[in-house]
Amino acid sequence: MRICSILRGALVSSLLVFAACDDNTSNLGVEVMPDGDFTISTQTDYPVNITSFAVDSILARTTTAYLGKFTDPYTNTVFESDFLTEFYCPEDFKFPDKSLLADPENPEARSVELNLYYSSYFGDSLAAQKLAVHELTRVLEADESYYTNLDPTQYYDVNQAPVQEQAYTAIDMIHGDSLFASNGVHMLTIPLPKSFGDRLFKAYYEHPEYYKNSEEFIRNVFKGFYLKHTQGDGSVLNINYVYLDVYFDYKVKSSTGQVDSLVTAFSQFRATPEIVQENRFSMKNIDQLIAQNNDVAYIMTPAGVFPEVELPIDEISLNDTINAASLTIYRKNNLNASKYQMGTPQELLMIPKSELGSFFEEQKVPDNITSYYTTLSNNQYTYSNITNLVNTLRRQRRDNPDYDKDPDWNKVVLVPITRVTQTTSSNTVITVRVLHDLSLNFAKLKKEDIKLSIIYSKYQDSK
Structure with a gap:
């Protein structure tokens, strides 16, 4: 069944930027509301903490x-x-x-x-x-x-x-x-x-x-x-x-x-x-690299440093419906004069920190529910709609009194990847496998001004 929301109010034209129809209702990211009108209440930006997470190993199997x-x-x-x-x-x-x-x-x-x-x-x-x-x-x-x-x-x-x-x-x-x-x-x-x-x-x-x-x-x-x-x-x-x-x-x-x-x-x-x-x-010398600069987070492959992002779920409203959630992370240019330049990671997978091992061992692919990928564009990595992930973590916070017993409950890791794709008969390109990017890559990410942008929809009685 194809479901679309009908939007009314003075800010309908603004909302159209963020609203979408989808044949898969599980990806709408909008919680069930009573009959009535939706209206935009606000867009709120929450500061996000990003750090460098050193990894000593990744899944090793590869054809190279x-x-x-x-x-x-x-x-x-x-x-x-x-x-x-x-x-x-x-x-x-x-x-x-x-x-x-x-x-x-x-x-x-x-x-x-x-x-x-x-x-x-x-x-x-x-x-x-x-x-x-x-x-x-x-x-x-x-x-x-x-x-x-x-x-x-x-x-x-x-x-x-x-x-x-x-x-x-x-x-x-x-x-x-x-x-x-x-x-x-x-x-x-x-x-x-x-x-x-x-x-x-x-x-x-x-x-x-x-x-x-x-x-x-x-x-x-x-x-x-x-x-x-x-x-x-x-x-x-x-x-x-x-x-x-x-x-x-x-x-x-x-x-x-x-x-x-x-x-x-x-x-x-x-x-x-x-x-x-x-x-x-x-x-070697990964810890020294991370310690020498607190203004940036690092990406280094094939097995070195991944960015760790702490999503500010504790700051998000528990009552208003989230219509859209997005996160943009900016790459900082390297002032590197060395003769041999490492490449720049092109695709970053976002997954919960707890799934860093199991995601690759079980050969999962991004599901746009708790895992997403994005491609470097205009010197930034943009996750345009992570609403399902934010809602999943928000429900955990709301429904589980011990939600914060795990210190990593709201943390995700950005992992450089290469995707194996397949083109269907309708010329749709789908991801069939995700592998660690094993090439020599390096990037610095800005820590300042990283925001999780939330668009809330609030129920307004039509009476």
């Missing part, structure tokens, strides 16, 4: 892996990242028949390498860095929720030497990185010991059932790698694809029709959304 370290001279914060990943094995995977191998009695790989493909990076392209590749000793379980402060030492043997170590730069001038720059993709190749490839190759011929799917492969053959940043500062790679390539020789038919020609081929195991890939983030 981050590797490297960057110290920002403007904020003096230090960001470091590495990642753990499993590898996908296609169902009913097969290597060549054993009889086709160069030495059927002793299957061995020709070589093996780990390839990291990335289309972007942050920082100095020639900053010298170093990584270590450790083999995992414990399975990353697909049904667990991993956060970016996970302890990698729980997943590999710290007393075991790494499988490989390698120095690198974001753009490899020595090995011809420019070959990949033409299509916007860079590649970092890490040669691994042949013995590691031999192990994977031989395991197939001894236990082919271990290669029937990813779960069997991961549990019985190879649990994955931890790629650890070990040295250097200045750049962070945004890795899109991780491939493990195993090269081997086998026989094919020659021009004579005999199976006697030896060729080299390779099989590829990839890090894909079907398996688990987790980032480990570390952000």
